[in-house]
Amino acid sequence: MNLKQLSHMLSLSQTTVSRALNGYPEVNEETRRRVMDAAKRHGYRPNPSARRLATGKSGMIGYVLPTGNAVDIDPHFVEFLSGLGDYARSHELDLVLSPADADDQETTYRRIVANRQVDAVYISSPRPADRRLALVNTLGIPFIVHGRSEGFDFDYPYLDIDNEGAFHEAARILVQLGHKRLALINGDDRETFAIHRERGVRRALAASGLTLGERHICSLTMTEENGYRAARRLLEQSEAPTAIVCSSLIMALGVVRAVRDLDLTIPGDLSLVAHDDVFPWLRPENFPVPLSTTRSSIRLAGARVAERLAARISGLEEGARGEVWPVDLVVRGSVAGAPV
Amino acid sequence: MNLKQLSHMLSLSQTTVSRALNGYPEVNEETRRRVMDAAKRHGYRPNPSARRLATGKSGMIGYVLPTGNAVDIDPHFVEFLSGLGDYARSHELDLVLSPADADDQETTYRRIVANRQVDAVYISSPRPADRRLALVNTLGIPFIVHGRSEGFDFDYPYLDIDNEGAFHEAARILVQLGHKRLALINGDDRETFAIHRERGVRRALAASGLTLGERHICSLTMTEENGYRAARRLLEQSEAPTAIVCSSLIMALGVVRAVRDLDLTIPGDLSLVAHDDVFPWLRPENFPVPLSTTRSSIRLAGARVAERLAARISGLEEGARGEVWPVDLVVRGSVAGAPV
DNA sequence: AGAGTCTTCCAAAGCGCTTTGGGTTTTTCG
């Protein structure tokens, strides 16, 4: 059932039927009703390929997926996706993942824009002066960044959590509890979120005249193994920290294991706070010692990004509005006063 | 730069240029070279929307993503995606995720097929007599199932691992080590993989005249917390198992925690084997006691599914070939003889 | 040399929709 058949069936022109269906004003309400009705009754759905060719709009949002043999997709991605998908579903938006060589994403961005494959894109895990941002900005496709970049002379729309504030707060509490030697187990410090977190910790320490020593900071991809290694390295040195702030729950698993291997205890010998993105399958309250966390649902972020993307596509949102979400600090058993 | 311009520029008809570019035989090799050359030089890329409208092919593969407020996307998904994306990239295939109400995926399948949005789809986490399978089969779109269903009177193409064999082997080893009371902590037993795993364990036990008691089997979604709960329930009963076979590494985390809470040890009091899908961020050899596993890379499966999907799209693969991958049993420190 | 066969190319007809640029009616209003 296509437009031609439908319009013939109604003894109307394709123009009128099309207009009626798309809500244009120059059609009699009575006629519109007739058309809508017939369309529904016959299950008419405009062919998206045709519509696309005619309008250039695809009704899809895009994401360039960095791939490669040595490239691992962040497990956070799937949670973000849950939220995104949840919103997208209710608005009949599809998501197209365009896999790209992790070292050359530009080609792919250019392709999907040139081909008008998607109406908007989102960018995640941005770095300072991230080239993807500059690119997408000049290409002129609607976009939203999940996270933040830095060092651009233009503004851009983004959704981020207050990483600096969260880690500032976590560190502040620890300092208040008497800890003088804090350590930070961070994610890859080429990414902005990690930089912000470090900044937050440093600022909290500085407020009490403390510093974050070179040997008290680790930046690694967020795996259990790296958490373990970092913790071993930190805890086996002479000036071992009495508190650790950790960028991920998965790394925290490794920290806990290291602490055990070293016959230390939490929170007796070490206080631990980690960031929790809220995975359904791993919850901080279920750690051997309930884990204090800075918490922010990455899933909600996904839904919000989708929402804003949809708004930008339909022209409801304009400009370069940045949105920063506050982060909860949830104190559980893993923090205590500094050992004497 | 479109076809019209290019062909005008070459003083050829659009027909000829199109044919030259798409490798049709009825064009002079000399001419073809000229065309190809000019196309490359001017960076001509056929408009996919137009091509789509004309051919009905989209160059994309689809996946219907079950979503909903209470629906969590399996963290395995992201690993599978890594593999899929890795292959897709090298073949300029995009993946479109169509979010659907988890309770009504049929509508979405019908839509993407009717709209010819994708050239093929894959289906994951199938259940026995899975309706999606029957649907997709009648709709006539190329597809591949990752996993297996059961109870259909038609064959279908799939890629699965030998879940039954893997768990049979794991249980067999444990029995050989003298264990008489085995337990199984399984995933959601409405899914085929879980059924197969249970079958494997039962078969191994039966071979030695043992059985898997009602109280020695748990089927839950694969979270750390559920692993913990299941283990507690199993280990606190009178006829506590001396060995557990567990369907996921994430659940195994919970098992380990439970064992500790109960002041038991692995492998002294309990032997443990889990299935490992090979996550980059959580490795069995890094468990407190290195974990024995049945191992199969879900990422490789993703790549293979993409490969076969591509083959089916281009007509290189036909029929309903099923492919079952063997699973490695990797024995590490977490298994030992049954306690006396 | 004429008939038949390849080879090489083309004009034009789709694919199914949106949108432009008018035409008719009908309504409004001085």
Next chain:
DNA sequence: CGAAAAACCCAAAGCGCTTTGGAAGACTCT
């Protein structure tokens, strides 16, 4: 009551590609 303005509808021209159905010329074969 006649003219200007709305209201309503249509034919046809795209969007950019693929593919059908030939046509023209070059080659082969008897």
